[in-house]
Amino acid sequence: MKDKGFTTRLVHADRMFNKPQDGSVHSPTSNSVLFEYQDVNDLVEVFQGKKLGHVYGRSSSSSNAALQNILADIEGGVSAVTFATGMAAISSMLLALLKQNDHIIVSQFLFGNTSSLMVTLENLGIQVSYVDTTNIKSISQALTDNTRLVFTETIANPVTQVADLQAIGEFCNINKLLFIIDNTMTPGYIFDAKAVKASLTVTSLTKYISGHGNVLGGAVVDTGFYDWSKYPNIFDLYRVGDSSSWGMTQIRKKGLRNLGATLAPQSAQQISVGLETLALRLNKTCQNALRLATYLHGHDKVANVYYPGLADHPQHYIARELFNGNYGGVFSMDLSPGLDIHKFINALNTVVIATHLGDTRTLCLPVASTIFYENGAEQRAQMGINDNMIRFSVGIEDTDDIVADFEQAFAQL
Template identity: 60%
Template sequence: MENKGFTTQLVHADRLLNKPENGAVHQASTNSVLFEYEKIEELVDIFQGKVGGHAYSRQSSPSIDALQNIMTRLEEGVGSLVFATGMAAITTSLLTLLKAGDHIIVSQFVFGNTNSFAGTLERLGISVSMVDVTDVKNVEAAIQDNTRLVFVETIANPVTQVADLKSIGELCEQKSLVYMVDNTMTPPYLFQAKSVGAALVVSSLTKYCAGHGQALGGCVVDTGLFDWTTFPGILDALRALPPQDQALTQIKKKGLRDMGGSLSPTSAHAISVGLETLALRMERCCHNALQLAAYLATHEKVDRVYYPGLAAHPEHKLASQCFRLFGAIMSIDLKPEYDCFAFVNHLQQVLNATHLGDTRTLAIPVAHTIFYEMGAETRKKMGISDNMIRFSIGIEDTDDIIADFKQALEQL
């Protein structure tokens, strides 16, 4: 399968990697919470980690294993864990690997909920420096003696800043820091986070991977690039494990087992099926996004378009070097005299909804909704204006999308 194309591999991944029973082409949704063993010694060995197997579905099940196998292959990793949501993947990973007294560096442009969680870490005694990650010099300047990890997103939501991904990866390797990359906006068809040195890759599977707005999920993949024997946050009890297993085992035991952010088997199944069309959907929605961005950039009622595919974007060169395509998230600022609420309400086929990566095009005014709680000062630091509207571009026919935007702008 290694020599086959991306979509060919994905379409056949479930049946070839997981070998479902009775000739099925998808792993069945295994809804059993418990797993019986003929001899109690077998269950004991699973609890003690001497053999593989399932004890309780909060930690693992055949459905979960099937999706994890696919995500590990997609991100070219050594192992992965899936969670109930993308935020569960992020919070669980950070809470279980870090401890009071540690310091981490986080992009100042991260998604609102991730930004909010950084405040939670600080209340637990983990210090956080929020920096502009479009330039590696800002990350380097923030490193302290107790810095353990650097966290960035590939393309920020909603202002679409692109991190200096390769340079930050090289810096993390030099300083022996864990490089954690949120790859939600540029799933593996667009970008391989391992190629820039990411040690851990997190994603909201809810978005482009599932693709149809019908399942929540999250994932963390260990790429095998970081030597966990050098990481002080690994528990002594896990040091006997092979280095590549230490971090994921700790996240699984202290996160999934103790915190319980488990993905349901039905959601795992839905995400696996959705993944098969990932490349096809990304090609279409990224094409639509680029065409729409070019149209809006020349419109007299639009003040600014935020999309990495435009040559005027500050990180267009970085995006061109890293990504196959420029993604399908964009934002605009209408000129001050126009009401963003009125514009969104004039759109006819675009959905007013808070989500990303759907097959349908979605719109939401940013400052009044998903970034409202952060306050005006933080929004200003992130580049979010009061008139900004974020769009997740879908797979509809390009001409229909542009026509809808055109008629809505004409009504302003």
């Protein structure tokens, strides 16, 4: 399937990779919590990681394994682990890989919930440096002897800063650090994580991967680039066999198994079906977002528009290199001073007022008073978020209809 186009691979992935029984084109949902073994020695070998198999529904199932195979292929990775949500994937991964007194370098522009998780890690004795990941110098200056990893998003939400991923990848490679990328905003169709030497990618499957706002999920993918024999925190019990599997084994055992944020089998199948149209949806979404951002950029009632596709975006040329001419489906704007953002949002009819992104529908919300409210004014200012900012997640509607909706809402201000 490697020689096929992206959508062709997705549409046929389930039947080709997982080979469902009875000629099905989708793997069936497996709801069994327990798995019977005729020979106890087989059960023991699966428990000890010497043989592939399922022992308990919290740790694995055929439904999740089928989706994991597809996700690993999309990212060009060697393996994947699925979780109940994107935040479960991030928290389980980091808690599995880090120890007290470790140091990590993370983007100062992290999404609100992820940023909140970093505070929890600090309370557990993990040192966190928040830096501007658009500037490699700020990352290199934060490096210490106990630094274990660098974590950043590709495109920040909501101000759309683009991390200097190529430079960070080189830096991590030289210093033998894990390079973890949250590519929720730029799935594999848009962005090749292996090309920037990423070690792991983490994704909210809830967003663009499933794409329809009807199922929760998250995943971690190992790109195969990182040499896990260099990572000091791998438990001795997992330092057996091929070292390329050590990291994901630990994430599965200490993360998924111990923390228990298991993706439901029904959700796994639903995500795999939504995944088939990923490229089609992203193409339309990115086209719509660029047109809408360009339209708003020239509007007399808009002070600023934040979108990597605009030529005056600070990281426009980096984004153009990284994302193959696609700039994602999320942008934000500041209304001109003195205008009431709540009045504007309430005047919208086609655009849905909701906290979500990556949907087929165009969504919006006021940023400072909702998803970044807990961060406080000082941190919001550091992230470039002001009180007049509105975030949009663009859908696949006919663009003229969204423009018309904006126009009638502006007319009411």
